[in-house]
Amino acid sequence: MADKILAKDKLAEFIAALQKDKDVFAPKLDNDRLVWAPLEKADDIVWEFSNTEMSPKDFFFPQTECMMHFKNDPKAEDGMIMQAEPELAKERALLNIRPCDAKAFGVLDMIFCQDEMTNDVYWRDKREKTLLIGLACNDPCPTCFCTTVGCGPHNEAGLDVLLVDLGDKLLARPISDKGAKALSALPEAAADDAAKAAELKKAAEDSITQGVGTDKISGAEVLDLFNLPMWDRVHESCLNCGTCTFCCPTCHCFDIQDEVQGEAGRRVRNWDYCMSWLFTVHGTGHNPRHGKKERVRQRFMHKFKYIPLKRGGEIGCVGCGRCVQLCPVNIDVREVVNSMNA
Amino acid sequence: MKNILEYVGIEPDRLHFSWISSAEAEKFQKTATQVCEAVRALGPAQHMIKDIRKVA
Amino acid sequence: MENQEVAQKIQEVAKKLLSEGKVSCVIGFEKGTVPMRERPFFAYTPEEAERLTWTSFCCNNLANFLVRRDLGEAGKVAVVAQGCVSRNIVGLIKENQISREQVFVIGVPSPGMLDRRKVQAEVGAEKVITEVSEDGEDLIVKGKGFEERVPRKKVMRDNCYTCVQRNPVIVDELIGAETEPTHGGNIDKVSAPWEKLQADDRWAEFAENYQTCIRCYACRDACPLCYCHVCFVDEAQPQWCGKTQDESDVLTYHVLRAFHCAGRCTDCGACESACPMGIKVRRLTSKIEKDIREMYGYQAGMDLESKPPMSVYRPDDPQEFIK
């Protein structure tokens, strides 16, 4: 599929076309915080930014999501029987999503939709009805390390379209058929536009100097990594809060709970986190991951050993650096992984 | 408790405290009536209400 | 004393304590991997003690790491503590979480810690800061294509500005000389903007303040008061508080947590520094502590002798609210 060109002064048209049958969202500055918000007009688009504070995973996996409901009345004819929630009514587009976040959805697709039984219909429905238009990262942050975990500032995996900011215009690269369709009205890019984009890509990749090594982790036995003495120190300062997991684009653990109010009843899922003791505790009080050490170890082992082992080498981290920035005690994933890989 | 609820905007009349001995039947009856009247006068609570029928 | 000099002294004291076997561990700070994020560090050997540091970005409350800690062979650990942290240690002693003999307090008068969010806002939200250093009363903030001097005063954490006790209240070894107890702010005014509002506006402001909460519980987990084995939000039978993002569930958590801190909070600001969303968590606790000061004349953790107001009964306790 050929690269296209989207001039910035033609954005209004492009957005309007998207809005015909889709709700369009984009990053927006809200009191110094960059958040995802509905996009009304092209002028509101922010072009210079590192990344949104939180990952956009809640578009597909909301922090609180009603899965099903029931009539809380055992005597009613259909009482107490669970009924699934309706599917997403309208299609959506996420504009200017960063490649790392899109890559994360690719990883999550492998986890949420594995086979006929492990087929998370709530995730799948929203994924299928959302167009992802990525904005390549030309100026990665010092906390970014995407290039060292199989991703990159211009990475295309998981996206429908990749935009590269060339100043007054954007190179628009169709990646999926869905993406090609959205770009069909645009003119083709000239060869030097593509060359310029390639240059930007190279420069962005080269600017990422700090990262993680995972070569030895992938060759090591689970138990050898699990029993490394480093775990005795890594967890010491951890508060066991949920910050790293909630801001993480690939963390996907959840809890399921029932709620009732009079005749209304529902089953909801809420984000949960492996740092919480409650997460794994048995009804008997026994807890397989009883301490801070076990829980901290789980998070890193899951992302850098268990997921790759089960998902064809794919690492459960995209190097977005959010946890590095937000961890209240600065537990830096790069340091942890490098000591795992030592 | 009363202060903090008031501080966040809950009407102070929704929370009442009283010492009533098990022997003070009449005081209990009076206080209960007063509490009911005070709360009824405020009408239904507007805050700290979770309505799963709405958010579902 | 400049922070760098303090850091040097902390290292010296720590090395001595560790090499003499007086403590099993010195809990202090080390340089973080990103600017303005010093992080808790646990030194077990004199060599490790060389990593200890002291800057204006030591925003965690180290008293938090004393509860249920393995005290090692020495049966004692040392903690670097400024005013608020020492008050929290006093609180932990009063609440029987640790005994005075088990902790060696390396006291440091607080320089007033700085708020990295304010620094970021000062240079512009979109700018990437790569290096921050201190030069007397100024910060030197560097990033791609810029270098700025920012006065410390401008970017001080709110709680440090209104601090009433910068000097440690219990000390085994004091680093540097005692300093002015305050930074000039009036702690009684923290909650004033809210107190002035009408009830409905108060609610609206309150809900708005916590609107971005993601319920990661970093505020709770960073707090040295929150040492309960099972927090009320984690209780399952009965479940006191729902787990959803519904406003009522989120706010129930915040009100109840704040309430559990009544008469115990030292306004150390660890909760606000820990919050990934920058929520003004102190809006609730500052009001409660103000009420405690007014009603009971008590400030948490100022000395080992006075009794916490919430755990004693006095005939002259205020009781106007009881009918």
Add this chain to the structure above:
Amino acid sequence: MKNPYVPYPVKITKALVETEDKQLKSFWLDFLNPADAKAFDYTPGQFAELSVSGFGEIPIGIASSPTEGDTLLFTVNKVGHVTKKLHNMAEGDVMGVRGPLGNSYPLKEMEGKNVVIVAGGFAVTTLRSTVTWMLHPDNRAKYGKIDFIYGARTPGLLLYEDQWREWQKRDDIDCHITIDREAPGWDGLVGFVPTICEQVAPKPDNAVALICGPPVMIRFTQPVFDKLGWQPEQIVMSLENRMKCGIGICGRCNVGPEYVCKDGPVFTKAQLDKLPAEY
């Protein structure tokens, strides 16, 4: 698209308190829609999420065998919020079943071999299913000698008495039912499960052992089998961990890279030896 989270509606057709401490209660469940019964195609060793609307779900091993028809049997230990409610439910009440979930015992690989089944306490549930399945006329010929070793603290804590009394009468299975200490009226074996295993001394040649029980039983049974020359590949166990989704997503039941709910609950000892002991 099938929604794997929505339970099939079922009706409790029979409920029975199984043990003297009233901690264990069995439930016989029938599908409200016959088509669901067909879709619920299970094998011994699998489990299901029992759903009580308004309270939640709990993962419970399936104690019935598909050879017994469409009615499902579950035996539930009263420990938490959901199980307490479930114990208070009566015949005729509607609830939900979601599954079948997880893998099953390696019935295919076990063909042509002798089978030793060791159960302690209420961990016998999925083993009841297995024995019933193997004893079915269609299946019995596929297996060699079957030993069934089952113990509980007291006679009143043994599950499925009618069932194993039936099995004791048969000559194609050797039942060794034991209790920890002598009790009035008990004329069977007395002694802990590991001790009985030592006495029965099953031979490892061309054999598989399925072992399920409380951790303490496993800890002391293991050395007995080791001494008899059993290899880790021959010993099959079933794990339990806290679960929610039951389909390998929600992240809490994993033991290393393996999800107990999806890759398990059945693992060989050889597999577990290579995994962290987070169970």
